[in-house]
Structure formats: structure tokens, C-alpha cells
Amino acid sequence: MPRAHQSGSGERPVTINDIAAATGVAASTVSRALNNPGRVNPATRQRIEAAARELRYVPNSQARALSSGRTGAIAVLVSDVTNPFYFDVLRGTQQQLKAAGYAQLLIDTEDSGELEAEMLHKMRRSLDGAILAASRLPDRALAKLAEEIPLVTINRNVRGVPSTIIDTPAGIHQAAEHLISLGHRRIAYVSGPERSWPNEARWHAAQDVAARHRLTFIRVGPFPSGRRSGTAAADAVLNTGVTACIVFNDLLAIGILQRLRERSVRVPEDLSVVGCDDIFGADFCHPPLTTLTAPIEQAGRVAVSMLLSRLDRTAAPTMRQSVMLPVHLTVRGSTGPAHR
Amino acid sequence: MPRAHQSGSGERPVTINDIAAATGVAASTVSRALNNPGRVNPATRQRIEAAARELRYVPNSQARALSSGRTGAIAVLVSDVTNPFYFDVLRGTQQQLKAAGYAQLLIDTEDSGELEAEMLHKMRRSLDGAILAASRLPDRALAKLAEEIPLVTINRNVRGVPSTIIDTPAGIHQAAEHLISLGHRRIAYVSGPERSWPNEARWHAAQDVAARHRLTFIRVGPFPSGRRSGTAAADAVLNTGVTACIVFNDLLAIGILQRLRERSVRVPEDLSVVGCDDIFGADFCHPPLTTLTAPIEQAGRVAVSMLLSRLDRTAAPTMRQSVMLPVHLTVRGSTGPAHR
DNA sequence: CTGAAAGCGCTAACAG
DNA sequence: CTGTTAGCGCTTTCAG
Numbered sequence: 001m002p003r004a005h006q007s008g009s010g011e012r013p014v015t016i017n018d019i020a021a022a023t024g025v026a027a028s029t030v031s032r033a034l035n036n037p038g039r040v041n042p043a044t045r046q047r048i049e050a051a052a053r054e055l056r057y058v059p060n061s062q063a064r065a066l067s068s069g070r071t072g073a074i075a076v077l078v079s080d081v082t083n084p085f086y087f088d089v090l091r092g093t094q095q096q097l098k099a100a101g102y103a104q105l106l107i108d109t110e111d112s113g114e115l116e117a118e119m120l121h122k123m124r125r126s127l128d129g130a131i132l133a134a135s136r137l138p139d140r141a142l143a144k145l146a147e148e149i150p151l152v153t154i155n156r157n158v159r160g161v162p163s164t165i166i167d168t169p170a171g172i173h174q175a176a177e178h179l180i181s182l183g184h185r186r187i188a189y190v191s192g193p194e195r196s197w198p199n200e201a202r203w204h205a206a207q208d209v210a211a212r213h214r215l216t217f218i219r220v221g222p223f224p225s226g227r228r229s230g231t232a233a234a235d236a237v238l239n240t241g242v243t244a245c246i247v248f249n250d251l252l253a254i255g256i257l258q259r260l261r262e263r264s265v266r267v268p269e270d271l272s273v274v275g276c277d278d279i280f281g282a283d284f285c286h287p288p289l290t291t292l293t294a295p296i297e298q299a300g301r302v303a304v305s306m307l308l309s310r311l312d313r314t315a316a317p318t319m320r321q322s323v324m325l326p327v328h329l330t331v332r333g334s335t336g337p338a339h340r
Numbered sequence: 341m342p343r344a345h346q347s348g349s350g351e352r353p354v355t356i357n358d359i360a361a362a363t364g365v366a367a368s369t370v371s372r373a374l375n376n377p378g379r380v381n382p383a384t385r386q387r388i389e390a391a392a393r394e395l396r397y398v399p400n401s402q403a404r405a406l407s408s409g410r411t412g413a414i415a416v417l418v419s420d421v422t423n424p425f426y427f428d429v430l431r432g433t434q435q436q437l438k439a440a441g442y443a444q445l446l447i448d449t450e451d452s453g454e455l456e457a458e459m460l461h462k463m464r465r466s467l468d469g470a471i472l473a474a475s476r477l478p479d480r481a482l483a484k485l486a487e488e489i490p491l492v493t494i495n496r497n498v499r500g501v502p503s504t505i506i507d508t509p510a511g512i513h514q515a516a517e518h519l520i521s522l523g524h525r526r527i528a529y530v531s532g533p534e535r536s537w538p539n540e541a542r543w544h545a546a547q548d549v550a551a552r553h554r555l556t557f558i559r560v561g562p563f564p565s566g567r568r569s570g571t572a573a574a575d576a577v578l579n580t581g582v583t584a585c586i587v588f589n590d591l592l593a594i595g596i597l598q599r600l601r602e603r604s605v606r607v608p609e610d611l612s613v614v615g616c617d618d619i620f621g622a623d624f625c626h627p628p629l630t631t632l633t634a635p636i637e638q639a640g641r642v643a644v645s646m647l648l649s650r651l652d653r654t655a656a657p658t659m660r661q662s663v664m665l666p667v668h669l670t671v672r673g674s675t676g677p678a679h680r
Numbered sequence: 681c682t683g684a685a686a687g688c689g690c691t692a693a694c695a696g
Numbered sequence: 697c698t699g700t701t702a703g704c705g706c707t708t709t710c711a712g
Binding site for chain 4: 013015016017027028031032035059060062063064065066067068
């Protein structure tokens, strides 16, 4: 006979059976009263609810999960917990998940597609779904995983997988127009991590602008995300002789700003810098960063909504497969007229 | 007859029974082989392990939790996900938890003690333990909760609850000496959230120094944590006529720096500012912040180790109840000689 | 509308 | 060392 559950100086936890005993109904009725209130006589339901409250009943989610297959947990995968971009994502997901009664499992994939796939596969039975905030998985692998477990991606577009996309590429146009209007003609795009989907999308947008305006975008990189990479990135940019650069994200841009100070390159006099995302810090670094402000928190919220509505079998399948969120350019101190 | 588990185009998941059938042993033997490898014949164990690998068996954590009482999940409670201080905590906890095979549940308590207690109580049966990174709970409530579920706190000292404490108060002495050596005599301590334990500890340390050096520390605040509060805090500090201030944390300090720029107060010429924690951003704000560098990530790691060793029944109970982590002063641009 | 009963997948006594 | 057995707490048919 198993003697489950560790120590706990408290008494045996209250179960559905205690409520059943207290109210003189069957356990199954208690279960129904608590989950499908409609299917039960209002009077008995009230008694059951009263007893539950009285006894301070808390459902055991493990047991529920075991028999129903629903765990009440959603994983949010990020590539690096210390990247401020995710703070806002997490805040958004947190909000919506809590409101819907789900627990949030935080998983750091350390920028590795393999780790990502492995974790998801392993946990697939203890999750109701997952949100991939920065998948490094190839399309194929992603699509396959999506068959194992309900998935929603952020900033990643794969056929068949619902996604929330922040339209930074459109913003790249705004950023470029801004630079061009300031007289810049030679501009660099500083590339982020190789496997990053938004990085490619941003680069394509840059090429677009270049074609349209008959100017050249020089690509430098790729660089791993993170402030550290700023040193190499700044040096690379300086070597190209451009007067302005658009950087994959703010984290990298801030790193570049630091390196430029070290090298006594003035911003924006000698070089204009534009970032992407408008993360924590973009407004108080020196100089404050001109950047594309993204609705990050909203992206988290929307992603959760999409996922939850997918989980809800009663919902109409008319759901959009992809939601696009607009960004806008926020001009601060890191951009100015082209020199010479 | 229950038909558990949602759709999932895949086949029925592999269970322990499939392995038992495949190897011709009892399910319980499989369970043992996988959990207590020592208690099983090496030969049969090998066959079982082979079969498990072959069939791509993944244990169902719900079922395991239900019968063993261990869920494999640890909650980390933070008061505000968007506070960079927690990024590093989370990175530390994440690392250790993953290494030990635990899942990390992230819970944002929104700075509310009630919410904190409620969440913990509700989830207590789906958690093996919890780490409170910034509890706003009264000692009493905390001690009571600790009887329900294994707890480790960070920066919070309550009798009977193991804790990881960052010794910022000792750092306050260093910071004060630094300011005093620069000629400052009137110094303010800018108070953080009212219910914050580290805030009180830092204030006490400040009073200590004041007594020792026969000078006055003026307390201003309390202010809620967050950059926004910097406006009010800066104005309050200016009203006191001090030449320097030590601020509860970097987030607030950065907010203060911003407000001072708005009001054209020069830092450090007109006012020196010292922060606490050395979070992301402290080194690139303007001017870069002199602050007490805390081993935040390490605190997360240590907290997890303490918790896990508590969960391990075989471990000696010689465990320390509290670990103290040292901080050091990092001097940057926000402090300088006192004016006048 | 309600009760009885089966079982989700796994672990933990207890015998052998 | 291994098989048998009895559940963990809950949901979900299936009969009433």
C-alpha cells in the first residue's frame, strides 16, 4: 500500500471524496458540480460548493491531468532569459495565462535548436501547449513538433503554425527613410544570430529599401545576440566606412554604442545608430537610442490568446493563423545628419 | 471508461507497461530499473533501458507525481518580471533546476503579499518547493507557508526558513565610506517599497554608518520599485539639500538619474548617486552608475541548491539555514567630490 | 440529474 | 532480485 506524499506537518489534504462524504453525494457528482456546473441540480451544486469552500478544497492538478489529459501548464520558451526583450514578452504571457488559470513554465533554450526540441518533446505530456518566443528550429522540425503539441510562435512564420509577428520589417523602411532624409547614403545592416528568423526578415526589408532608393546596404555579421558582441560588431561597421547602421536588435546596438565610446567615435556625428525593439535601456543609454518600438508585451498577450483559443475545442476554427503587430520609429539621440 | 488525452495525431504514448511487455518483466520492475537502478539485476536493467530507448519512452510526470507525491516542479516567485534584477536570479535558478531535472514555474506576485500567499497555497500540491525571490509576506505568514511546502527565500530572513542573503548592508558601509571620503556629509537614503525586507536592512546599515561617523542620513520615501518612481524620488532628494544619496536599488536610481537630467541637475557635480545591485543597465546609463555589485545569479543558484538538498531526504540535516553572499562597490561615473 | 465503476500511468509496500 | 497488488485523486462513460 503506497504511502504517498512527503512529510507536511499538516493533515491529509482534502479531496473530492471528503466533499462527497460531507454532502452525501457521489464523488462523480462533486466533480461535475465543480467542472460542469450546468449539468447538476442547482440546489445540490450549491451545497457542494459550500462544502468545498468550507473544507478549503484545492483540486489536485496532477490527478486531474492524469485522467483528463489537460495539465493546466503552458511553456514559454525563450532563447536567453537575461535578454530584456523577453521580460516584456513574459510579462504579457504571464498576465494572460494567469487570467485563464494556467501555470507558466519558463524554459531557456540557450539559443540551441536541439535543446529546444528535446525539452519540448520530453515535456510534451505535461504541457497543454507552448509558446516559442524565439525558435531556432528549422521549419521542418518546428512543423513536426507542432503536431505533437499545440504551438504558437512569436516572430517566426512557419506554415501550419499560428504565430504572432511583430512587423519590424515594415519599420525598417521607416528607419531607412529617416536616415536617408538625414543625408545618409551608405548604410550597414548589422546582422544578428544566424538562425534567427526575424534577423533574415529585417535584412530582406533593408535590401528592399536599398533597391527602391538606389543605395547600398552593407551587411555585416552575423553576430550572436548580446551586448558582448557589440565590440566586434562596432569594429566591423567602422571598417565598412558607412555613416549609419541599422542593428538587428537593441541589445547589440547598445553594445555597439559602448564600443564606439571606447574608440571615441561620436554618435551621431560620426555614425548614426538605429536599433530594433525598444527594450529596457534603449531610452537611457548614451546617447539614447533611436529604435523601432515594438509592442512586445502585447505580442506575448496575443500569443497566449491564440494558443488558448486553439485549446478550446468549442471555439470556432475561424481563427487567424497569424497576427501582425505594427511597430513605429522612435527617434532619440543616436541618429543625426550624415557627416561630410 | 475514460478516453483520456486530447487529439494528437500521433499514436498512443509509450508507457511503462509497453516496456514491461517488450522485455517480459513486470511493470514495477521497469519502474525500479528506471528510478532505483541499484535495486535491479544489471542484466535485466540493461534490457529495460534498451527497450525504453528503443520505444522512445518518456515518463509521464503527472502519473509519477500522483503516486509519489513528487512533481518535479519548483516555483520561483518574483515581485515583478520586468525588473532586471530577476533576470539574473532566473538565469541562476534555471541553470541549477535544469541540471537537476526540475521544471521552473515562474510566478509574478505583482508586489502583493496576498497574491503570493494565495498562489503558493493553491499550487502547493503541484510543487516540490518554491523560491521566494522577493517575498512581501509578513514573517508569520511566511513561516506558516513554509510548513506547507519547502521554501527558500532570497534576501529575506525569517526564522526557520532557509535563505540566501545578499549582503548589501555590508556594502552600504563601503558605499558610505566612499561618499564620505569624497567629502559628503549630508547623505540621503532613498527608500524602496515599504514591505521590502532588504530595504529595511539597507536603511539600518545606513543608520549604522551615520552613527559611527557622526553624520546624518536622511531617509526619503518609501517609493515603489520601478523607474517611474524616480521622478518623485529625485524631487524628494533635491528638497533635502543633500549632496549625495544611496538608493534602494538600481532601477530606482536610474529613474532618479533621468529625472535629474530633466531638471538639469548635474551628476555627480551637484549630486552623487549610488545604487544597489548592479543590474543590467547600471553600466551604460548616463552617467554610469556607481553601485553595489551583487552576485545575483549566484544567489539564484545557491537558493536552488539549498532547496534541492532539503528535498533530498538522504542528505545530512547539517545544512546551513542561511547563506550570506558578499557584494562589492563598483565605482563609476555617478559619484564625485561633494560640492561647496 | 445522479451514482457506480473503470481506469489514466506510475510507485510502493509486501511477498515470494 | 522480481512479481503482485493496491491505490494516488480525479474524470468520464454508462446506467439508472
